[in-house]
Amino acid sequence: MRFDVLTLFPEMITPVIQVSILKRAQEKGLATIRVHPLRDYTTDKHRVTDDSPYGGGAGMVLKPEPIFAAIDAIRAESECRALPARARGVGASEDPSPCVTARAPTDRKDDVLRVLLASPQGRVFDQKWAEEMSQERRRLVLVCGRYEGVDERVKVGLDAEEFSIGDYVLTGGELPALVVLDSVVRLIPGVLGDPDSPCQESFNDDLLEHPHYTRPFIFRGMAVPEILLSGDHGQIARWRRQQALWSTFRKRPDLFQKLMRMERITRGDEELLDEVNIQNDKNELGERGKLHESDD
Numbered sequence: 218m219r220f221d222v223l224t225l226f227p228e229m230i231t232p233v234i235q236v237s238i239l240k241r242a243q244e245k246g247l248a249t250i251r252v253h254p255l256r257d258y259t260t261d262k263h264r265v266t267d268d269s270p271y272g273g274g275a276g277m278v279l280k281p282e283p284i285f286a287a288i289d290a291i292r293a294e295s296e297c298r299a300l301p302a303r304a305r306g307v308g309a310s311e312d313p314s315p316c317v318t319a320r321a322p323t324d325r326k327d328d329v330l331r332v333l334l335a336s337p338q339g340r341v342f343d344q345k346w347a348e349e350m351s352q353e354r355r356r357l358v359l360v361c362g363r364y365e366g367v368d369e370r371v372k373v374g375l376d377a378e379e380f381s382i383g384d385y386v387l388t389g390g391e392l393p394a395l396v397v398l399d400s401v402v403r404l405i406p407g408v409l410g411d412p413d414s415p416c417q418e419s420f421n422d423d424l425l426e427h428p429h430y431t432r433p434f435i436f437r438g439m440a441v442p443e444i445l446l447s448g449d450h451g452q453i454a455r456w457r458r459q460q461a462l463w464s465t466f467r468k469r470p471d472l473f474q475k476l477m478r479m480e481r482i483t484r485g486d487e488e489l490l491d492e493v494n495i496q497n498d499k500n501e502l503g504e505r506g507k508l509h510e511s512d513d
């Protein structure tokens with residue numbers, strides 16, 4: 218999969234894509250991530266990328282020209298790649314760069330690029346959207362805003378999808394772009410060592426994941442649940458389902474309500490939850506009993 222990040226601050230993106238899973242995905246040839254400094258696409262002497270807002274007001278706005286120029290260059294490169302070798306001039310000595318002829322205007326329906334614009338006003342990014350993007354065949358272009366934001370014609374003229382990473386305002390779109398990159402790249406088949414791991418994570422099926430434990434068995438007086446050492450895979454799966462249901466019910470009632478509405482909580486699930494509730498009530502009674510004992 219190919220990703221292009223358009224930013225005024227490439228130094229915020231580059232170190233992050235050079236470590237861990239993002240690095241490995243690129244080494245395996247499963248992801249190509251290109252960072253485009255927006256200043257490289259300016260044409261004036263001072264390499265200006267922003268200007269004051271029409272109508273007045275505080276702050277600056279990112280100009281449309283460098284963003285459109287970057288997109289034109291990325292598209293021209295993609296279309297050039299899509300051409301047969303002969304048309305690209307591969308093997309021909311006279312013209313090494315016929316790609317210029319493949320350049321297309323930016324205002325037509327795009328079948329090579331998908332442009333995503335970081336914006337606090339966008340659709341909130343979630344796991345389902347990440348999954349959908351990880352299947353994308355087009356090149357994903359992530360545009361990072363700055364200052365007061367980006368000239369509105371970027372959104373309209375490039376048919377850009379606005380995405381938000383939550384209801385708060387950040388200084389720029391670089392962190393949101395990295396959030397999208399990280400969550401999408403790890404879902405590309407072959408990127409993670411264990412192909413099952415994305416299937417077992419939180420938000421898969423709208424459930425949060427069960428808790429995890431590792432050695433030592435007892436740490437600071439806290440023991441690992443015995444069932445996990447039983448070797449009984451059926452019972453372990455049952456315990457994990459129960460914990461996942463309980464975590465979702467307790468931590469994310471909104472998700473749990475959604476599952477209920479969609480009738481995805483089975484009679485068996487309800488029984489598992491009842492068991493935890495009874496266990497918790499017993500524990501609570503025990504705790505209260507201890508409190509009363511200490512009152513005496």
Ligand code: SAM
Nearest residue numbers: 335336337362365366381382386387389390393
């Ligand atoms: N004036 C804008 C507004 O009120 O909607 C906020 C601009 S913000 C300071 C600058 C840039 O940061 C935005 O253009 C966007 O690219 C990025 N940004 C800020 N918060 C974001 C969020 N929650 N999700 C995605 N991008 C965000």
